[in-house]
Amino acid sequence: MQTELDLFDPQSPQQPQWVGPHAVLLPGFALPQVEAMLPALRQVVASAPFRHMLTPGGLKMAVGLTNCGALGWVSDRQGYRYSPVDPLSNRPWPAMPEVLLDLAGHAAALAGFADFSPDACLVNCYRPGNRLSLHQDRDEQDFSQPIVSVSLGLPAVFLLGGHRRNEPTQRIGLRHGDVLVWGGEDRLRFHGVLPLKPGAHPVLGSLRINLTLRKAG
Ligand code: MD6
Ligand code: FE
Numbered sequence: 001m002q003t004e005l006d007l008f009d010p011q012s013p014q015q016p017q018w019v020g021p022h023a024v025l026l027p028g029f030a031l032p033q034v035e036a037m038l039p040a041l042r043q044v045v046a047s048a049p050f051r052h053m054l055t056p057g058g059l060k061m062a063v064g065l066t067n068c069g070a071l072g073w074v075s076d077r078q079g080y081r082y083s084p085v086d087p088l089s090n091r092p093w094p095a096m097p098e099v100l101l102d103l104a105g106h107a108a109a110l111a112g113f114a115d116f117s118p119d120a121c122l123v124n125c126y127r128p129g130n131r132l133s134l135h136q137d138r139d140e141q142d143f144s145q146p147i148v149s150v151s152l153g154l155p156a157v158f159l160l161g162g163h164r165r166n167e168p169t170q171r172i173g174l175r176h177g178d179v180l181v182w183g184g185e186d187r188l189r190f191h192g193v194l195p196l197k198p199g200a201h202p203v204l205g206s207l208r209i210n211l212t213l214r215k216a217g
Contacts, residue, residue, distance in 0.1 A: 016110065019160060019172055022146070022184030024111045030150050031177035033103050034203070037152075040097035041123065041209070044068045047094045048086050050125045056080070063132060064125035069096040071120040071216045073139065080139050082120060082216045096121055103179070104148040104213040111181035113146045118213035126156065126208040128198040134165055134190045137214070145215035146183025152176055152211070153204030154196055161190035174210075176201060 014027035030037070050064030053075040067073060071082040072093040086093050100121055108116030120140075124132075137147060151174040158180070159169040167190070174180065182189070193210075200206055 019170065019180075020182065020186040020189065022112070023160070023180070023182035023186040023189075025172060025174075026107055026110065026179040026181065027175070028177045029107055029110075029179040030103055030152075033099055034152065034177060036099045037097070037103075037150075038203070040099055041211075044094045044097070044123065047091075048072075048089070050123075051088060062130045066123045066125075067121060068094045068100075068123065069118065069120045069213075073120065073122045073216070082139060100150075100211065100213060103150065107148050107179045107181050108146050108183075111146065111183065113181070113183050116146060116148070116215065118148070118215050120214045120216040122212045122214070124210040124212075126154070126193070126196045126210070128154075128196050128206060131195040132193040134159065134161060134169075134192040136188050136190055137212075138188060140214050140216045142215060143187050144183070146181055146187065148213045149174075149180040149182075150211040150213075151178045151180075152209040153201045154199050154206070154208040156196055156208050156210075157194040159192045159194065161192075163189060165190050176203065 017025040019025055048066045050066050052060045053065055056079045071084055074083045104118050105116055153176055155175045158172040158174050160172055161167050161169040196208055
């Protein structure tokens with residue numbers, strides 16, 4: 001909601017910020033859609049609840065995860081992959097809400113990726129202290145398709161690295177309503193999220209929700 005924008009905030013008015021050759025931060029881009037997104041997300045979580053998946057090494061992930069769309073990202077002792085069914089229910093994942101499809105298409109187009117049509121949306125739920133270690137997103141079929149990431153709730157620091165794990169990382173603040181689009185030569189960069197700081201967001205409380213929309217299949 002626009003009412004949450006502080007007019008004296010130096011990040012407002014919100015200009016796109018290029019953080020890589022094909023990676024752009026769109027501050028507040030999702031704010032006008034948040035009111036429509038939240039009930040849609042509640043419906044998703046009602047049929048496919050957040051769960052703590054196991055890594056292939058057998059560790060429980062701290063971040064809660066679910067999916068919507070034709071494909072959902074899953075992790076277990078067998079590895080990482082996309083699955084058309086939720087392993088908890090053996091039913092298809094909840095449908096991708098129209099509001100997310102629209103938002104992702106518009107954001108991707110602004111970043112120079114026309115006709116982005118995601119078939120998977122990973123929904124991550126962070127609580128204070130939760131982090132995401134450096135990783136690459138490489139379980140999708142077509143790396144020419146970008147990823148659109150939407151942040152909601154508590155702010156986080158996103159680490160954007162290079163193409164090797166040990167390259168230096170750039171820190172990018174992600175706040176409620178921010179959208180990050182990346183593709184092209186940035187698509188396979190290592191990235192992660194620093195431990196979430198405690199706090200209370202006026203809309204989501206003590207949580208951060210991140211949506212990543214992908215063309216997985
Ligand atoms: C997060 N995001 O922001 C985790 N991956 O909570 C990701 O891992 C991510 O934001 C690929 C592209 C954008 C992302
Ligand atoms: Fe990722």
